[in-house]
Amino acid sequence: xxxxxxxxxxxxxxxxxxxxxxxxxxxxxxxxxxxxxxxxxxxxxxxxxxxxxxxxxxxxxxxxxxxxxxxxxxxxxxxxxxxxxxxxxxxxxxxxxxxxxxxxxxxxxxxxxxxxxxxxxxxxxxxxxxxxxxxxxxxxxxxxxxxxxxxxxxxxxxxxxxxxxxxxxxxxxxxxxxxxxxxxxxxxxxxxxxxxxxxxxxxxxxxxxxxxxxxxxxxxxxxxxxxxxxxxxxxxxxxxxxxxxxxxxxxxxxxxxxxxxxxxxxxxxxxxxxxxxxxxxxxxxxxxxxxxxx
Numbered sequence: 672x673x674x675x676x677x678x679x680x681x682x683x684x685x686x687x688x689x690x691x692x693x694x695x696x697x698x699x700x701x702x703x704x705x706x707x708x709x710x711x712x713x714x715x716x717x718x719x720x721x722x723x724x725x726x727x728x729x730x731x732x733x734x735x736x737x738x739x740x741x742x743x744x745x746x747x748x749x750x751x752x753x754x755x756x757x758x759x760x761x762x763x764x765x766x767x768x769x770x771x772x773x774x775x776x777x778x779x780x781x782x783x784x785x786x787x788x789x790x791x792x793x794x795x796x797x798x799x800x801x802x803x804x805x806x807x808x809x810x811x812x813x814x815x816x817x818x819x820x821x822x823x824x825x826x827x828x829x830x831x832x833x834x835x836x837x838x839x840x841x842x843x844x845x846x847x848x849x850x851x852x853x854x855x856x857x858x859x860x861x862x863x864x865x866x867x868x869x870x871x872x873x874x875x876x877x878x879x880x881x882x883x884x885x886x887x888x889x890x891x892x893x894x895x896x897x898x899x900x901x902x903x904x905x906x907x908x909x910x911x912x913x914x915x916x917x918x919x920x921x922x923x924x925x926x927x928x929x930x931x932x933x934x935x936x937x938x939x940x941x942x943x944x945x946x947x948x949x950x951x952x953x954x955x956x957x958x959x960x961x962x963x964x965x
Contacts, residue, residue: 715730802828
């Protein structure tokens, strides 16, 4: 079974992505991405898959996966059960960590950890417990505090003992092979042309499938319909623009991220974020003023 490409969106003005999710969740599937990923399990038990490794996890499980290494965590829960918070995740690019290590030679010790992560690096329960508070705070942290917490976590990983490599030494991720899979070609096209007009027929042609077959395949692999998936990515991009450019009018942002009318943009934003984009911007401004006054 070939892994699916996950499109990781690191927001403009941020060096890495820190987030959490519950279970079930649409990214819980056999997948890969070019970014490093630190995955910390908060709740549930089950099986996890990293490359050609299969093991059992429990709360506290802490794993760093390297670029394009397929992985998945599958919780064992009664049918219909829902867990609001299953894990916390930090994702960062090779360029970011590579440039940081060039500027800060003290980070050279992290090279060993990064090398291990290319086959999956499993840290001890003690290391998981050590970084857990920082990861929890990191999810909502802003500004310089994000960097402080990130460096704290990286320092703990560098000092960790008993790190176990998961996938076998002969296992080699093959992103070129993964990308030959039809659905991944379509996902890559969406990522590269998110703000441009395209439709299901266009993507079906790229995937080499009929529109009906592509629709079924896309929903199976992503857990949602194409329109829902694209709207989610475009709203996330709109949030980046709202956070990074106070002068850019909301109407301009609407068209810049790929929506073709303002009412639909406002409706989709409200559905996903629980507020209209104008309210989102107002709260950002209030938070910035409060930070300046502190």
